[in-house]
Amino acid sequence: xxxxxxxxxxxxxxGLAFAPRYDAxxxxxCVTVEAxxxxxxxxxxxxxxxxxxxxxxxxAHYWSRSRQSLWRKGDTSGQVQKVVSLEVDCDQDALxxxxxxxxxxxxxxxxxxSCFYRRVEGGATxxxxxxx
Amino acid sequence: xxxxxxxxxxxxxxGLAFAPRYDAxxxxxCVTVEAxxxxxxxxxxxxxxxxxxxxxxxxAHYWSRSRQSLWRKGDTSGQVQKVVSLEVDCDQDALxxxxxxxxxxxxxxxxxxSCFYRRVEGGATxxxxxxx
Numbered sequence: 001x002x003x004x005x006x007x008x009x010x011x012x013x014x015g016l017a018f019a020p021r022y023d024a025x026x027x028x029x030c031v032t033v034e035a036x037x038x039x040x041x042x043x044x045x046x047x048x049x050x051x052x053x054x055x056x057x058x059x060a061h062y063w064s065r066s067r068q069s070l071w072r073k074g075d076t077s078g079q080v081q082k083v084v085s086l087e088v089d090c091d092q093d094a095l096x097x098x099x100x101x102x103x104x105x106x107x108x109x110x111x112x113x114s115c116f117y118r119r120v121e122g123g124a125t126x127x128x129x130x131x132x
Numbered sequence: 133x134x135x136x137x138x139x140x141x142x143x144x145x146x147g148l149a150f151a152p153r154y155d156a157x158x159x160x161x162c163v164t165v166e167a168x169x170x171x172x173x174x175x176x177x178x179x180x181x182x183x184x185x186x187x188x189x190x191x192a193h194y195w196s197r198s199r200q201s202l203w204r205k206g207d208t209s210g211q212v213q214k215v216v217s218l219e220v221d222c223d224q225d226a227l228x229x230x231x232x233x234x235x236x237x238x239x240x241x242x243x244x245x246s247c248f249y250r251r252v253e254g255g256a257t258x259x260x261x262x263x264x
Contacts, residue, residue, distance in 0.1 A: 003198040031175060033172065040163060043221060043228075056255060086251065087248040088248070088260065089247035089248050090249070117219075118219060120227075127150060128148045
């Protein structure tokens with residue numbers, strides 16, 4: 001990401017046009033938050049197709065970087081995510097999606113509710129500590 | 133990101149070793165949340181140096197992709213972010229940092245508290261709507 005020309009930055013930041021900025025792989029990062037608790041559930045990526053499907057259906061779609069395929073969250077796990085709101089950041093290279101998770105409420109593929117289940121502690125010599 | 137071998141995935145996901153996985157540019161994405169409100173303030177990136185500085189000092193440091201430089205958030209704006217907690221996701225390619233913002237509480241360079249100040253609405257023909 002190089003710095004944007006001021007006019008372009010202003011249009012992105014203050015305009016009403018949705019102009020998501022994909023990276024060199026055609027992806028935009030998406031932070032997914034649970035509506036009821038505001039817990040951050042996961043960080044994943046969308047491509048143009050996944051974003052279009054999400055907007056059209058109101059159900060979260062991502063792009064799986066490991067499988068290189070469109071990924072309708074919950075197709076195999078039952079963890080379908082109903083979109084409550086979608087927001088874009090100032091320079092339109094990140095999304096914040098608020099969802100109501102379906103199924104058993106465990107969004108992480110490890111069987112936990114959130115992918116963020118370990119804290120980094122220890123300062124200069126960090127180690128991980130599992131959250132309660 | 134290709135799929136990880138099962139043993140490597142297990143170590144990343146269930147282990148106590150902090151092994152952040154940087155992308156091809158040497159960066160890891162960081163979601164920054166305000167401790168008091170749980171509002172998502174911003175999404176930014178860290179490189180190994182920024183992460184080390186953050187862990188050593190307890191103050192948020194990022195890597196500015198536009199300026200290609202270490203960025204101690206608040207050095208020019210007063211918006212220093214005191215780290216309350218840092219978490220890593222299952223496969224250790226994303227960070228979730230909870231902070232107490234300093235200064236006037238406006239984390240976004242546009243003068244707003246959060247970078248996420250516009251909703252995407254309209255389904256298949258999306259437009260942006262400013263939040264209250």
